[in-house]
Amino acid sequence: MNEKKDRSKLVFGAIIVVLCVFFVVGVVYGANSLLEMEGTLEPADKYVLDGYAAVPDSPQGVIELVNTAVSNAVEAKPKLESSDSISIGDELTIGEDGASAVNTVAKFLKDNAADEFAASFVDLSADFGVGFTDKLWIPQLNAADIESFEIKYIYYHCMQCGADSDEEYEKCSECGNENGPQMRYRDDYSITINLVQGAPALENNFRLREPAQVNEFIGDKFASFANVSAPINFEYKNARIFVRINRHTGQLLEIKYIKDVDVTTKAEFIGDYAYVGEADVYLPVNEEVGFRFTWPGVSLSAHELSMDYKTTEALKATLTCDDPLLYDVTWTSSDESIATVDADGYVNSNKADGKVIITASYEFQGKTYTDECEVFVKTSVESIDITKRDLVLAKGETFEQTVSYSPKDSTVQTAKWYTTDESVATVDENGVITAVGAGTADVYAVADDGYFKATCKVEVTE
C-alpha cells in the first residue's frame, strides 16, 4: 500500500479548501504568512507535465502533433462548430485626412461591411457522431511553410488572490502579492503556427474569401457614393494557424485560421461626395475562421475528496452529449468496505482508513465514458501542539521539537517546518532547530492534514 503517495495527494487536494477557509478567516488568524508559504509548494500532481504528450521542439514535431490530433478527431467524430469573424481595422483611410464626409463613409464601411460579409459565411458545423468530411478545413502543413511557432502551456498562479497570468511576474498586478507566482501547467497546448508569406499552405488552408468575392462586395458597398473602377489589390499577410490540443488526451479542441489582408484601391466619389474626387482607399481586414470541437464525456465535480468516518459527500456528474438528461449514470466504488456510492452519486464513508476510487460512467453512441474520484477516508487532525512555544538558545545550540496531534489516532500525522529568519534559527524536516545568529525568529510547524499551525518564539543569544 502506497500510503505516502496517498497522503501527499490528500494534502494537495486539501489546499484549495484550506485557502478558501483562510480567505474568510485570514485576517483574524493572521494567515498571511501561511499563504506566502503555500506559494513555495511544488505544483500538484495534476499540473506536472511528465507522462503526457511531449512538447514539440521542431516544425516537424508540431506538424506530427497537429496531424495526429486532427486524424483522431476525424475518426472519433466529436461535435464540430464553425465560426467566422471579420473585422476592419481603425487604420482604414480614404484619401487625405480631415475630410469629414469621407470619414462618414469610412465609418459606414467599418460598422457594416464586416458584419455583412461575415453573415455570408457558410456554416460548417456537424453534430456528435456525424463526422465532418467536406466541412473541417484540415491543416496541410509542410515544415518549409512554417516560419515560426509558439506553444503555450505554462501559466503563473497568484497564491494570494488566485489570479492567473501567462507571464511570470515579481509582483501580482491584481493584489500586489510580492512573493511571486506559482508556475503551473495548463491542460491544453495552445499552438500558434506562423506561416511563411506565400507558402502553398496559404492557398490550401486559407480559403477565407476569394478576391473576386471581396471585389464584388466592395463595389456594392461603394456604389451609392463612389465608383471603384481601379483594380482592387489584396496583400495577404500574417497567415497563422492556431491549434488547441488537450495534452492529457491528445483531443483536438480548436483550430483557427487567421490572416490579415490589406485591401487597397482607388475610388471616384460621386453625388454628395463628388467634391472629394478620386481618393486612395485602404482597408485593413482581419479574418478568423474557427472550428471548435466538443468531445463526449463525463466529468465529476471533484476528482479528490477526503472524508472522515461515517460521513456523506455528494458527487455531481456532468455529461457532455446531446440531451444529457436522457442518459443514466452508473456509479461504482472500488472498495465498499471503505466507502459506498448510491445511484445519485452520494458517497458514504465507513469506519476504515484507506483510499477508494468512485467511478461514474455512461454510454453514448455505443461507447462508454468514465470519470473517477479518489476518496480518502481518514480521521482528520483537529489541532496540533509542539514541545516548546518559547526557546532561548545560545549560538550553535540545537533543540528538537516534536509535533503532537489531536485526536491521537488521526490518520495523517506529518507536518512541515518553517522559520521566519534563517540568519537567526534554521529548522530541518524533523523539527530540529539550530541557533545560527543573535536575534529572534518564529519557527513553526504546519500540519499536512488541515494546515494547523504551531509557532515557537526562538531567541538566540551570542
Ligand SMILES: [Zn+2]
Ligand atoms: Zn494576486
